[in-house]
Amino acid sequence: MRDLPMAAIRLLGLSWRQSRSRTATATGLMLVSGAAMPLAAACLRRLIDSAQLGRVTEAVVAGLLIAVLLIAALTLAHFAHLAYFELAELNLLRYDEELINLVNGSPGLQAHEDPAHADRFTIVEQEVQQTRNALQALMSLAGLATGMTLTTVLLVALHPLLLLLPLVSIPPLLAGRRAEQRMDRARKAGAAPTRLALNLFRLATNAGSAKELSVLRLRSEIRRRHAHLWAGTTARLWQAHWRGALLRAAGQLVFAAGYVAAVVLVVREAAAGRSTVGDVALVVMLAAQVNSQVAQVVALAPDIQRLTGVDRRLAELRQAIVPTPEIGRFAPAPPPQRLTRGITLRGVSLSYQGTLALREVDLHLPASATVAIVGENGAGKTSIISLLCGLHPPAEGQILIDGTPLDRIALDAWRARIAVGFQDFVRYEFTAHQSVGVGDLPRMDSEEAVLAALARARVGDVIPQLPGGLGTRLGKSHADGIELSGGQWQKLALGRAFMRERPLLLVLDEPTSALDPEAEHALFECYAAQAARTAADGGITVLVSHRLSTVRVADLIVVVSGGRIAESGDHATLMRKGGLYAELYGMQARSYR
Numbered sequence: 001m002r003d004l005p006m007a008a009i010r011l012l013g014l015s016w017r018q019s020r021s022r023t024a025t026a027t028g029l030m031l032v033s034g035a036a037m038p039l040a041a042a043c044l045r046r047l048i049d050s051a052q053l054g055r056v057t058e059a060v061v062a063g064l065l066i067a068v069l070l071i072a073a074l075t076l077a078h079f080a081h082l083a084y085f086e087l088a089e090l091n092l093l094r095y096d097e098e099l100i101n102l103v104n105g106s107p108g109l110q111a112h113e114d115p116a117h118a119d120r121f122t123i124v125e126q127e128v129q130q131t132r133n134a135l136q137a138l139m140s141l142a143g144l145a146t147g148m149t150l151t152t153v154l155l156v157a158l159h160p161l162l163l164l165l166p167l168v169s170i171p172p173l174l175a176g177r178r179a180e181q182r183m184d185r186a187r188k189a190g191a192a193p194t195r196l197a198l199n200l201f202r203l204a205t206n207a208g209s210a211k212e213l214s215v216l217r218l219r220s221e222i223r224r225r226h227a228h229l230w231a232g233t234t235a236r237l238w239q240a241h242w243r244g245a246l247l248r249a250a251g252q253l254v255f256a257a258g259y260v261a262a263v264v265l266v267v268r269e270a271a272a273g274r275s276t277v278g279d280v281a282l283v284v285m286l287a288a289q290v291n292s293q294v295a296q297v298v299a300l301a302p303d304i305q306r307l308t309g310v311d312r313r314l315a316e317l318r319q320a321i322v323p324t325p326e327i328g329r330f331a332p333a334p335p336p337q338r339l340t341r342g343i344t345l346r347g348v349s350l351s352y353q354g355t356l357a358l359r360e361v362d363l364h365l366p367a368s369a370t371v372a373i374v375g376e377n378g379a380g381k382t383s384i385i386s387l388l389c390g391l392h393p394p395a396e397g398q399i400l401i402d403g404t405p406l407d408r409i410a411l412d413a414w415r416a417r418i419a420v421g422f423q424d425f426v427r428y429e430f431t432a433h434q435s436v437g438v439g440d441l442p443r444m445d446s447e448e449a450v451l452a453a454l455a456r457a458r459v460g461d462v463i464p465q466l467p468g469g470l471g472t473r474l475g476k477s478h479a480d481g482i483e484l485s486g487g488q489w490q491k492l493a494l495g496r497a498f499m500r501e502r503p504l505l506l507v508l509d510e511p512t513s514a515l516d517p518e519a520e521h522a523l524f525e526c527y528a529a530q531a532a533r534t535a536a537d538g539g540i541t542v543l544v545s546h547r548l549s550t551v552r553v554a555d556l557i558v559v560v561s562g563g564r565i566a567e568s569g570d571h572a573t574l575m576r577k578g579g580l581y582a583e584l585y586g587m588q589a590r591s592y593r
């Protein structure tokens with residue numbers, strides 16, 4: 001409860017910053033609309049008493065005022081709605097921007113991979129939508145507070161005991177709060193299964209997984225798991241809803257008893273001749289208003305109380321984002337213009353949520369070299385790439401770029417000198433031009449740069465296959481979007497990787513896995529050419545591959561096994577050594593025969 005005022009102030013503060021005129025208009029209209037009904041009741045008393053005393057003019061003025069106030073009570077809230085509806089949309093946009101920034105706020109990928117963080121994000125993502133209702137509820141509450149204050153003043157002026165009438169409105173509020181806490185707990189407990197169920201839903205409806213699900217006949221198994229998770233979450237929510245409804249009903253009953261007592265009290269006062277007929281009418285009308293005011297507050301309470309949940313979880317999310325590591329006494333250095341020595345990993349270990357994926361890796365990638373990283377699935381190849389790109393900090397050891405530790409180099413500037421084609425590349429549902437162009441944002445709009453990158457990557461043949469050429473919209477999020485094959489998407493990703501012209505590090509992580517052998521062959525020729533361009537700046541080309549025959553031309557082949565460097569050297573040296581590489585190479589050569 002203590003957090004509620006702060007959460008409300010923060011939401012109103014955000015609204016004020018988004019649009020002062022809309023906030024002021026909505027609040028002003030709601031305040032007037034809230035005051036209108038109690039004022040109309042006061043005018044009614046004046047009308048009845050004046051009519052009894054034969055004061056016609058006074059009675060007519062009171063009657064006209066009642067009409068104006070009723071119109072205000074009935075219409076102003078609608079005009080206020082127009083203003084706060086727009087405000088709520090502006091707020092949502094701001095929250096979305098903040099969430100995008102928060103999720104991408106840490107320098108590495110740890111925030112994305114932490115399951116607790118993912119849970120919190122899932123909840124916040126859903127709950128910020130509720131700030132729309134919370135803002136409406138806060139505005140309505142401002143009007144109600146004005147109305148309730150006026151009502152209380154008018155009631156107390158008639159009889160001090162009538163002050164108890166608004167007080168008996170507190171039990172329903174407390175009951176509402178308890179009910180909402182139950183719902184909050186149920187939602188929190190259901191976040192992880194909901195995430196799993198959504199994942200299964202996406203799997204079951206995603207075109208990409210349709211083939212595999214059909215062939216493996218997994219559909220009913222996925223449906224069964226999805227239904228099971230969903231049923232568990234729904235049952236928990238339903239139970240919390242049901243108990244909450246009982247609590248709220250008990251609170252309302254307490255108020256109903258107080259209302260009956262107030263009406264009886266006023267009728268007795270009138271019978272004793274201590275009040276006028278107008279006073280009786282006033283109390284009957286105000287008591288009914290208190291009833292409806294409290295009912296409205298109780299109805300609004302869940303929306304407002306939910307605001308504390310959103311606010312708290314947003315604060316937790318902000319705190320959970322790992323701040324950019326302190327550089328301490330070192331100012332971040334720019335990356336070198338060109339590499340002269342190369343990149344060195346010294347005693348480097350990497351862990352994912354406490355599990356070691358790389359152990360004590362010592363490795364030197366010489367400037368201008370073409371390096372191949374090979375090894376079995378899960379050996380740790382992509383983990384090495386991730387370290388080089390600064391996506392994960394090493395748990396131990398150092399990465400040196402021409403002798404300067406990577407953690408002392410400005411990360412954004414280092415990444416700007418990397419060109420990369422990831423194994424799990426992104427399928428940007430933009431135009432084909434943009435999907436390639438985003439590989440080098442400053443030159444994104446240049447058709448010449450995009451075509452040159454596609455040519456360097458030797459994947460230019462993908463463009464004539466598209467109905468609208470470079471302008472073709474890709475993916476199903478566009479009504480006229482074209483879906484591409486896995487290989488076509490990968491070709492665009494490769495073009496993207498070749499957009500940056502002079503990278504210090506060009507990484508191609510299994511770039512040919514979805515391509516046909518002909519495309520693969522063309523590509524490897526191209527790697528050699530690209531490596532020569534990159535090498536002019538001392539740039540290093542790193543290629544991760546499972547196909548050993550294609551990497552034999554590399555200057556340095558690094559064999560990774562079980563998170564360690566098993567051996568390294570050029571093809572001839574490694575074959576002479578007769579170790580793991582020679583064994584794997586022999587096996588692959590035999591299987592291709």
Ligand SMILES: Nc1ncnc2c1ncn2[C@@H]1O[C@H](COP(=O)(O)OP(=O)(O)OP(=O)(O)O)[C@@H](O)[C@H]1O
Nearest residue numbers: 113352353357375376377378379380381382383384
């Ligand atoms: N984000 C992650 N969170 C947790 N564990 C991870 C993550 N990424 C990789 N791992 C684990 O780290 C180990 C090394 O994975 P990595 O992706 O580096 O292997 P790889 O050699 O590139 O494999 P592949 O050839 O299958 O792509 C594996 O055991 C993997 O399960």
